Amino acid sequence: MKTVRFLSGGAVPALGQGTWNIGEKPARKPDEVRALQLGLDLGMTLIDTAEMYGEGGAELVVGEAIAGRRDQAFIVSKVYPHNASFDGVQQACERSLRRLRIETIDLYLLHWQGHHPLAETFDGFETLKKAGKIKAYGVSNFDLENMAEAQRYGTPATNQVLYNLMKRGIEFDLLPWARAQRMPIMAYSPLETSGREQAALLDNPGLKAVANAHGVTPAQIALAWVLHQDGVIAIPKAVDPVHLRANRAAADIQLSAGDLAALDQAFPPPRRRRALEMR
Ligand code: NAP
Numbered sequence: 001m002k003t004v005r006f007l008s009g010g011a012v013p014a015l016g017q018g019t020w021n022i023g024e025k026p027a028r029k030p031d032e033v034r035a036l037q038l039g040l041d042l043g044m045t046l047i048d049t050a051e052m053y054g055e056g057g058a059e060l061v062v063g064e065a066i067a068g069r070r071d072q073a074f075i076v077s078k079v080y081p082h083n084a085s086f087d088g089v090q091q092a093c094e095r096s097l098r099r100l101r102i103e104t105i106d107l108y109l110l111h112w113q114g115h116h117p118l119a120e121t122f123d124g125f126e127t128l129k130k131a132g133k134i135k136a137y138g139v140s141n142f143d144l145e146n147m148a149e150a151q152r153y154g155t156p157a158t159n160q161v162l163y164n165l166m167k168r169g170i171e172f173d174l175l176p177w178a179r180a181q182r183m184p185i186m187a188y189s190p191l192e193t194s195g196r197e198q199a200a201l202l203d204n205p206g207l208k209a210v211a212n213a214h215g216v217t218p219a220q221i222a223l224a225w226v227l228h229q230d231g232v233i234a235i236p237k238a239v240d241p242v243h244l245r246a247n248r249a250a251a252d253i254q255l256s257a258g259d260l261a262a263l264d265q266a267f268p269p270p271r272r273r274r275a276l277e278m279r
Contacts, residue, residue, distance in 0.1 A: 001043045001251055004184045004233050006157050008136060012074050014227050015251045016046030018188065018237030023057025028239070029064075035239040036065035040072055042248040048160070048186070048235040050078035050111055051096055059099035067101060075100060076107040076160075076186075076235075078140060081114025088116070089124035093133050108134040109160055112141040112278070122154030140186075143276040144173045156183075162277050163187035163232065165222050165267040166201050169274035179231050189279060190226040190234040191219055206266025210259050220246050224253035225263055 003011040017039040022032045036047060047066070049058045059077065066073045077100070083092040096105060108128065110121055125137035139150055140160035150156050159178065163170055163185065170185070178185050192201040201207065202218045211218045226234040227250065238244045255263075 002227065004231060005182075006136065006184060007182050008157060010136075012046045012233060013043055014233050015044050015223075015247065016048055016074075016076075016233060016235040017044050018235040019047065019049040019058040019062060020053050020237055021194075022049075022237070022239070023054030023059070023061040029061060032061045032239055033065045035241065035244060036062060038241055038244050039238075039248075040065070040069065042244060044244075044248060045072055046074045046076065046233065046235065048076045048188075049100075050109075051083070051092055052078065052080055052111060056095070056099050059096055063099055063101040070102055074106045075102065076109065077105050078109040078111040078160075081110065081112055081116065084110055084114055084116040084121040084124070086120050086124040086127070089121060089128065093128050097133065104132055105134045107136050107138060107157060109138045109140045109158070113139075113146055118150055119153040122150075122156075126154065140188075141276065141278045144177055147174070147177070158184050158186050158233075160186035160188055160235075162189050162279060163226065163229075164190050164192050164201065165204075165207065165225055165263060166192055166197075167277050168267060169270050169277055172270040172273050174276070175229070175232075182231070184231050184233055186233045186235060187226050187229075188235055190223055190236050192222070193279065204266055206262055210255075210262050213259075214253060216250070216253060217246060219243075220250040220253060221255075221259075221263075223247055223250040224255055225260075227251055228255050228260070 002014040005011045079092045128134045136157040138156040138158040192198045207218045211221045
């Protein structure tokens, strides 16, 4: 499995697992726990969660899935912007640690920018780091200007943003900037989430043609394309074991120059700066 290295030196698999919409219904919990465990077995050991997902429910599912195998997992969680005061992050982090049943969160992100000053949030993150409650911190849904500001107040390890074949805006400015800094970008909704939005991606004739040529599904090509990008970590969410295995296999797909050109034609790269897209 391809790995992506943080500037601090640690490396993680380029393909992880998301948990949005997990932990919302008790009846689904056993399947969700099994899914995350299968993902771990398959080497997708980075698990992305947030206090927001299922209002703590997703962290509880993650905690159950990694019980007894903490060392195999790299846990990313996120604090709500309204909890991002100095004291707020200490308390939110403690709650997340309890739900996750772990001592340390590997990477703790500000979910999006809110009204608390970044300097204060990062001060809170640094204090958590010194106390061993988190190993590193970062941000999410930050555009280039937000990132420049963020770097004045601290050392975010990553920026987690929306990125997939249909949402390529970051290629114009944020992605090249991050690469120049050797800062990994975490691509969320790499399969364009679900429902109608996902259908618009997966039913694209250009994508289907590349998938047919490889004998794989359009989702696998969409994921392989995100994974092909340098310095990018993809965190698809999958509960269906067929999806999990397909996603793991997508990490081994080699896209040719011809495939990439066909995908550029179907999903043109940005020609000008666009406002950062988010969910
Ligand atoms: P996604 O991962 O792009 O898509 C998830 C959907 O795709 C699910 O319905 C899943 O179905 C399906 N799927 C997964 N693998 C598939 C495959 N191989 N073939 C066909 N369908 C497949 O969407 P997402 O959940 O929006 O984004 C991923 C993660 O990013 C989230 O879970 C969350 O951790 C993170 N995220 C972060 C932010 C942020 O603001 N920072 C925002 C959104 C998301 P099944 O579950 O039924 O298998």
